[in-house]
Amino acid sequence: MKTIAAFLLVLCHLAISHAWNCKVGPRLSYASQIDAGQGQVVATDRYNRNYFLGGSSWYRLPSASLKHVTVGHAGMWGVSTSNYIYKFVAGSWARASGSLKQIDAGGNLFIVGVNTGHQTFCLRNSYTLGFKGTGSLSWTRMPTNLKYYSCGPYGCWGVDTSSRVYLTKSVTPSSCSNSGWTRISGLALKMVEVGSDGTVFGVTTSGQVYQRTGIASSRPQGTRWTKVPMCMTMKHVSYDLGKLWVVSTSGLVLLCTH
Structure with missing residues (x-):
């Protein structure tokens, strides 16, 4: 796999612009999903094993057979293959009440997620x-259906089952009330992630990576979608502290800097 990865990246450098410099990230075979936040990076592989990045090496976390993990202001959380919810507490995964298939800890100390019914x-x-x-948790049901949900300092972004993109500009951490959803036109996405600084990246249904540029506290919706050139199809993306983490459909982790 290492030889194939190196060959693909040579093709990348020949074929795309150098606005983003991408290289093979710390090796994690058959990566499936990755999340970065608050200076930390976590990931899962296709066998639903979960990892934490320390330096340039991945360290296996105590397995709860997690298919999606997230890290942010509210800590480290994950959801299992059975859609159980877990929080990383004192060195191990503690099961929490509720059921989700995707979870995000990027909000201001609150958590959001989507269940199998897209609620x-x-x-x-x-x-x-x-x-x-x-103890049990009290989850607040939100009045919208999505297949992917992610939050940051300037609001939350989501993708519905028709791959349409939406933004809610504000969520109140103490009550989970929001300001209502606005559709952001231009792309059909399969997932979207918000960085801890408000930066937004998404992966289209065809596996292309885009950044939502022009985002600011006074303009959380940004101004336009800008393509981040990649020479292979991608399935997941995350951004934190100037580093763009991308997972290809073949399970290769790329680390890109601007």
Whole structure:
């Protein structure tokens, strides 16, 4: 796999612009999903094993057979192949009440996620901070259906089952109430991720990577979609502290800098 990865990246440098410099990231065979936040990076592989990045090496976390992991202001969370919810507490995964297929910890101390019926939920900051491995949680049902959901400092972004993109400009951490959803036109996405600085990246249904440029606190919707050239199809993306992490459909992790 290492030889194939090196060959593909040579083709990348020949075929695309150098606005982004991409290289093979720390090796993780058959990566499936990756998430970066607050200076930390976590990932899963196709066998639903989960990892934490330390330096240039991946370290296996205690396995709960997780298919999606996330890290951010509210800590490290994940969902299992059975859609159980877990929080990383004192060195191990503690099961929390509820059921989700995708989860995001990028909001201001609150958690959001999507269940198998594409219903969306939010967990208030009092629960995210207070949960230490025991007791039940009270998830707030949100009035929209999505297949992917991610939050940052300037609001939350989501993708519905028709691959349309939406933004809600504000979520109240203590109540999970939001300002309503606005459709962001231009692309059909399969997933979208918001960085801890508000930067937004998405992967289209055809596996292309785009950044939503022009985002600011006064303009959380940004101005336009800008393509991030890649020479292979991608399935997942995450961004934090100037580093763009991308997972290809073949399971290769790329690390890109601007």
